[in-house]
Amino acid sequence: GQQLNQSPQSMFIQEGEDVSMNCTSSSIFNTWLWYKQDPGEGPVLLIALYKAGELTSNGRLTAQFGITRKDSFLNISASIPSDVGIYFCAGQNYGGSQGNLIFGKGTKLSVKP
């Protein structure tokens, strides 16, 4: 089946630093999504991207939908301790079973105050 490669697997950064993570796929998607998951909780949607080349911000978070439709990246600027968690990318194509989400394995972010 379709697979997403998400990198890096984990990051240890100092508070105030910027963070960058990305996802690549062997096949194209119509939608790219980025989620954050806190321990013991379900994923929460951060940003949804619907158009190739789209660049969208949500506060200190910025995500882009790659032109080839096979990749996406997420940047977090000026990280703070509450950014700690696992970040997942997911891709979707509309229609039938292919409309379901394919998730990456996650990037675990640790922030040192």
Place this chain on the structure above:
Amino acid sequence: NAGVTQTPKFRILKIGQSMTLQCAQDMNHNYMYWYRQDPGMGLKLIYYSVGAGITDKGEVPNGYNVSRSTTEDFPLRLELAAPSQTSVYFCASTPRQDWLREQFFGPGTRLTVL
């Protein structure tokens, strides 16, 4: 609105036992999903439903069954629990398949099969 609720939060089963994981949403969403999340992995789709009375298999359906008799409820049934089903299970809902800005996940059910 309570959003998406799941019960129980935790459960330990013995091999061969059966149980039903409950999921309910009060947002009148048509689409509902069951995912499992294994340690260090992303979520994998078990089953989904596009409306009451309609269900379909996802990526990893073996060992599970679902039903959708109402818009609100989407229970997941394990008939013969196996250690490979030890995982965290998440239910999610969305009003439309392409409207993921309004997708919500439940808090999860942590299941251990011994």
